[in-house]
Amino acid sequence: MPTTKIFQDLSALSHAAAALFLEKAREAIASHGSCRVLLSGGDTPRLLYEILARPPYSTDVPWSKLEVFWSDERWAPADSLYSNQGMAAKLLLNHVPIPAGQIHAIAYSDNIHQTVDDYEALLHNLFPKDGSPTFDLAFLGLGSDGHTASLFPDAGLLPTDEHWVYPVFFDDPDLNRITLMPSLLNRSALTVFLVSGAGKAEIMQRFFKTPPALPLLPAQWIQPLNGKLYWLLDEAAASLLPKEKKD
Template sequence: MTTDRRVLVHPDRATLAGSVAARFVTKLIDLIDDEGEAHVVLTGGSVGIEVLAAIAHSPARDSIDWDAVHLWWGDERWLPRGDADRNETQARTALIDHIAIPAENVHPFPASDEGLELDAAAEAYAAELARFGRDGAEHPRFAIMFLGVGPDGHIASLFPERPGPLVSDRTVIAVHDSPKPPAGRLSLTVPVIRATERVWLVLAGADKAPALGLALAEADPASVPAAAALGTKRTVFFVDTEAAADVPESLRTPPSYWTGAMETHDWMPSSWEPSDYRRS
């Protein structure tokens, strides 16, 4: 497994969201062209949803063959279907409702009003993952996984000093004692994250700087779950300047931006190197 972590620093969160969105569109087009399909894991959080909204507003959005894309989630709050605080609801509003993706290609976690207990819901999502695994695998081959990072270093709903980051025998866990409300949550586990080809962590704000610094320093994942986030091909932290306060200069990579045939927006600076852009 690669231990290569790159940090792309952007001047502000709007530029960050637009840059990640443009990179995602280009990478997804390439992946579908090469593989015929792509399984993608979405995240919640304010910056994660801003990225999805930027994808929806991209003039290249419809260049993606959405019939070939499957969308999943890294975690979810145990709330009724359609609740405004569900990651699924926010993702639908920001992106999914605006693209021509088949309903059967969207794989949300179960909701609290669907007749399942939390532990049974975790088992149900694990079964759904396994349904799309190749050659008996427990989950699909995820091409891209978006993750947010909390100020405490949590990713998905894997929180510090809780059992979640250490679970290795399941693909999905039920979280009964989340330190952030609601207490009940569902989450993918570290083995699924580390089996993903490209892990893209997106974070902004000065409150995220300590967690980012500890993750890059390879802290104990039990205390800083973000330190466990590694992709099999690439791991990229997309951050703004405030979040990058504790990042050594040696780990920073100048970001690249798509301007190509796309309409130029105020979040798209004019520098772009195709070789840099596509490799992520």
């Protein structure tokens, strides 16, 4: 069963997520010498990244032992205003001592299919293919339409697809994206959804409905195979949940 924790506001949620980041990084490094972290884009994790870039986390997190990945990215150069990697670099990665070779960006090329192929090849070179955990800690967000990463309800992607990386197309090519697929995301040791704001309250109500409403939304495809799932919510996002889900 997922673990659900509710915090007063985005600030309290972000500080709790930062403490969890430090805890799990230390645990993973003590276990096997490194920690592979998956970051997400969007507005919700911005404060988390800012907190991690400042003491005590900028000094206490063993950054030299971390490897960083992304759940999805706009098909755009890293200096684009819409780049998840650019945002993480500006708010966090440029301020902590993590070796550049351990930051595994979704490298932009002018052919989206080549971008996808290159990132999937990189991941296959780094991760075993036997179903064992890939990321030690994966942060994901939730859209008000039920999407996570760039797995959108109307994108035509299937949760059973064995590909690890996939392109997502829109009518406007400037909106095209690259996303990791559930086949890889569900191999994380700990997956943490960060959800904030009243605009997410209705979709959270649907997520916690028993039995679940069908069809499942993309974020409901995230069910770690051998890992744990946490939901960190602020009170606004959790405002429509049944009382028993809040206790």
